[in-house]
Each structure stands twice: as C-alpha cells, then as structure tokens.
Amino acid sequence: MDLSERKLKILQAIVGDFIRTAEPIGSRTLSKKYDMGISSATIRNEMSDLEELGFLSHPHTSAGRVPSDKAYRLYVNSLMEKRTLTKQEKEFISKKLTNNVSELEKTIQCAARLLSEITQLTSFALTPNQNEDKLKYINILPVDSSTVVMMIVAESGKVSNTTLRLIVPYSEDRLELLSKSMTYYYKGKTLSEMLKVDIIKNFKTDIVALSRLAENIMPNFLHILEGMLDVNLYMDGYTNIFSFPEYNDIVKAKMFLEMVNQKDIFTNILINRDNGMIVTIGNENADNHMQECSLITASYHIDGKLLGKLGVIGPTRMKYDEVISVIELMTENLSESFKLTGGNEENE
Amino acid sequence: MDLSERKLKILQAIVGDFIRTAEPIGSRTLSKKYDMGISSATIRNEMSDLEELGFLSHPHTSAGRVPSDKAYRLYVNSLMEKRTLTKQEKEFISKKLTNNVSELEKTIQCAARLLSEITQLTSFALTPNQNEDKLKYINILPVDSSTVVMMIVAESGKVSNTTLRLIVPYSEDRLELLSKSMTYYYKGKTLSEMLKVDIIKNFKTDIVALSRLAENIMPNFLHILEGMLDVNLYMDGYTNIFSFPEYNDIVKAKMFLEMVNQKDIFTNILINRDNGMIVTIGNENADNHMQECSLITASYHIDGKLLGKLGVIGPTRMKYDEVISVIELMTENLSESFKLTGGNEENE
C-alpha cells in the first residue's frame, strides 16, 4: 500500500490544486502546470491507479479527478508542508489576543472571531470545562431588605453571582453565618461533587437555626452551580461558508448552517472530542451531517488544568496547512496568556 | 387618495394571499377564490388603478400583481385584522417565559429562541440599556495573596464582578477602605456618569494612602463599568430565512445572513429605534441591506425603567398579524415577570 514517489507527487499536486481551485484536476492540466518530466498519458495511468486505491474519484467520466477523504488524510498526515507563519502574522495574532485578556469569556469570544477572520471559515471556541474546579468560598451579601447577592468563588478564580429575592427575612449576621457554614462545608470540593451531594438535607440537620433561610437559598444555589458548570460555545463566521463554490447550492448551504446552529449538538460533539490537535475529515466524522466537512479542534489550557477548545469547521477542501498552523499558534497564545495573568477574568 | 371600499377589499385579498403563497395574484384567481360579485375584468380594472396609485406592482407583463411596501403599510395600519391568540397559545408562551425567570440574561435569550420558534422568522432580543442604572455599592474581596474579586452592584440588582490580579500588595483592611470610599464617592450616580468622571485623578487626591492600590484597580474598574453598560444582543432562527422561497436565491440568502450577523451594526439600529411596537417595512428602513425586509420591534421594561427590545426581521411578506400579536404578548410577559421577581437575576 506504499505509494511510489511519483504517485505521491501527483497526489500532492492534485490535492493542493483542488484545495485552491475547487475544480476537478485533469491529467493534461497537471502535466502542463507542473513539469514532472512525464506526459499526460502517464499521469493518466497513475491517476487511474490512485483511483483504484481509493485516493481519487471521478464526478463523471469526462471530468478530472477529485481527491477523496482518504487523500486528504494522507495529505494532512504526510504530504502537506506545515505552513510557518510569518513574524507579522504571529505578532498580529498575539497582539489581538492579549489585548483585553482581563476577561476570560471575552478573550475566548475574541479568539473565535479572530480565527474566523484569518481562516475565512466558521470558527468556534468552547469555554473551559469547570468540572474539576474546586470551591474557594461562598459569600452572601445584602442588597436591600429582601434582596441578596450570592457569590461563589472557585479556586481557578472563576466567580459567579446571582441576585436573589428572598421571601424569608434575614439579618446580616445570619447571612454571614450561612456563608461561612457553606464555605466550611464545601471548601475544596469540586463543583460537580457539590452538585451531587443532597445539599438541602445536609444543611437542615447541620445548622438548624438557619434552616428556613437555607431552604430559600439552596435551590438557587444549585442553579448557580449548574450555571458555573455549563460550558459556553462561541461561534463566528457563519456566512464564510458562502465563499465556497461547493456551497453555492442552497440546499447544502442550508444544511451546513442548520448543523452549526444546533449549538447543543455541536457543543456535545466538541466536548467529547480528544484533546490536542485533532483533524477529522469528511466521513471520519461520526455525525451524519458532517460527512462533507472537516472539523479541526485543538485545546488550550488554563494553569495546565481546565481545558477549552478552539477550532474551525468547513468543507473538506480547506487549507489544512494554514488553518492548523493558525489554530496551533492561537491555542498556545491562549494557554500562555491565561497562565501569565492567572485568573484575571470576568465570569458569566 | 381615499380608496373605495371595493379597492380596499381587493387590496386586502391580494396582500393576504401573497403573504400566504408568495405567488403573484392574478385577477381571475382572485375572482374565483373570493366571491366578490364582480368579474375578473372588473378586478383587472381596479388592480390597474391600484397599481397606478403605487399599491401594486407587476414583476412582468404577464404576471399577477404583487403588493408594494405601501400596500403592506396600509395593510398593517388598517386592513389587517389583529390576530387574537388562543388561550393555549398564551399559556404556552407565558409558561415558557416564566420558567427560569431567575436569570435575566437567560430569560431574554430564551425569549429570543421562543419568538423565532413561534414565528419561524429570525428573532432578536436586546438586553436593557443600563445607562440610567445607579450604583448601589462596590465591594472588593480578597481571593488569595495577589488576587481579588471586584463586585459592582447596581440599584436594579444587576451585579458585575471581575477577578483581578494585583501587582501591588494589599491588606484586607485596605481593600475594605477602598471599597467603602468608592461606594461613598459614587453611590447614587448612574453608571454612565461614573464613566465620565476622571476617577483616577479624583481618587489620587482624596485618599492618598491608597493611591497605589487604587491606581492598580481603577483601569479595571472602568473596564468593568463599560462592560456593565454594554447591551447584549441575542439572536435566533437564522436559518428560518431558508423556508421563504424568495430567499432560495443564494445571493439573497447570503446578503440577509451577512446583514443580521453584523451584530454591531444591527445592535445600533435596534438601540436607535423608538420604543413601543414599531414596524418598518421594506424601503422604510434606512439601512441599505434591509430594503427587502421588514423589521418589527417592541420594548419591554423592568420596573418601568430599563428598556430592552425584542423583535423579528424577515421578508416584507410576513404574517404581520400573527407576529405582532406574539411580540406584544411576549413583551408584556417579560415586563410583568421582571416586575414581579424584582432583580432576581444573574448578571454577565
């Protein structure tokens, strides 16, 4: 199954050209464009072999050849020359990303936008999964006679707060006691562990005096915890798909847009993907509606722990070399900037 | 310029039919479908008059008539019968909206989704403009030796917090003093007033002992304030546009999607619109790319003060009666539920 040097060269030329032009590549075109020292007839024979091996296909008898998913896979794995970004490009990216780094969610959103601008594809960024994040403290502060703010601070620096209107009376002392007790009780537990414990029951028995207040607050507490565990998906560049001639078909464009707009499904696919740089091409994607797309994701981390994801989705005919390099650089930049500034972030 | 009863009836029939079918309406079709007691020839004469008056137009000589923007305007203003929603529909909407009312942003996001589901159009919801919201208090809390959480609470109940990494040392006392001083200084000022004051300068002179700490915190403070003033735009149902045959043209679909995806521009258009139920049809829209669209917005309020907006955008051929009724009901519901639960919200 090892291909000859010449076959590889031909395949590389076809994939490269097709990525650029979206037109099926003919043998004569190839022989004229690249001086390989062989005639179009010879190229035809080689192409025929490559087709038999599953690397190329024919839209119809009298058309040129089109690379298959298998060909793209070979291209990505070994034929493709990794694109090294210029210093300007690198600086541009890191400048844009470190600009307003003080807010995690906004930086991630900004990364998605930047990625779609550079690659001209549909991009997405997933905020970190906070499952393993541990509780630092809980603070309940008075706002007015019936309103309090509940604030949950995690070790990563993530903060969540919610304004609650209470139906039972409270005093500042009691609020403070409740905050302290809850902090004492949960400190060091991960957020998902906290969700699993039957909080209300435990509190009822432990701190009887506060039970009514606690009963009022606890359901909200659970709700906030759930909100903290949610990952957010930011997407950008939906309409970039229109610049690909293969999506000039209204039905195809519609299907693509409907797919990427089903955020719940899409988020799930992303969450369940392995970490690191992952490229899945066409039929390698499990999802039915993604059989004509390639999905590239990479993960970034915060203090080496919480993992979020960043990537693009587009037609299988995409500039893999460029896109991979850009995503690589961006995830590095993100991880770096989150490490340096620590938890300097605004939460949701 | 007053139209005869008969002309109005014909016009109403044409607009109604065209909204349903998207097909130009012919005189014979009309005479067969509606028993008006006049022949197709008479209808043709009336149609010809209506065309001269600018209410109808001809795609080409041998096609039926299509309503103009002027006709839609007349239809919306006087011909249309207001659609009264059934009890089931009303209950469905209010149930969906009050479901997770504890979080303002999420409720608004949910409203946008619901609206696009019901109307099958592209919907949007704008979070309230917080310009007039006044400061309640500022609280800066320690997280670890170099990290603090800054929390800004507004009178409406809106809370914003940001984790800051400080480069100067601090003590709990100093943080508390700074919080108290800032609160004292800004309490009762609106958020936009706070932005305008040269905060750093004032603080340098007022509280000399804390100047270094304040200097470190102030730029972030400004940044958070700006974030609190930002309105958020939630949109949903982008791909609904594909269900309209007039957008089967890939160029049109692309233009529409690119327009609504330019969130900055779109947000601006929405912010600058009058409050209350506003319908702009086709060329009544100032924006160039909206000449073939109708935009319907209504505003909801919170405690009778902060105004947000909710609405839809779609082809001029839309079910105005139904859409207007739904939006009306939803804004009422939103205003109501925000009033009842007060500031029971989670901020961003």
Add this chain to the structure above:
DNA sequence: GGTTAGCACTCACTGGGTGCGAGTGCTAAC
C-alpha cells in the same frame, strides 16, 4: 516494461428554439 502519441468516446454545460400557460390590456357590447 514503462512511456507516449493518437483517437474514439463521454458527459456536463451552453445557448437557441419552441410550446405552454397564466395573466394582462383593450375593445365593444350589455
């Protein structure tokens, strides 16, 4: 045996031609 020139063949695409049908505008009669 690999390589190449030559040639017949395939097939999408384009553009002109045609018939159909829905609909109009006009006219003359009611």
Add this chain to the structure above:
DNA sequence: GTTAGCACTCGCACCCAGTGAGTGCTAACC
C-alpha cells in the same frame, strides 16, 4: 359601470445540438 372576448406578453420547462475538457484504450517507441 360591468363584462365577455381576444390578441398579446413573457417566464418557464423542455428539447436539441454544439463545444470542450477529460478519459480510456491501443499501438508504437525507447
């Protein structure tokens, strides 16, 4: 003022032939 009748218009679907890019095969060449 209303209506029937009729010529006319024009988009649309369909057919058909010409074009051109590209293939597959064969026979000759190195």
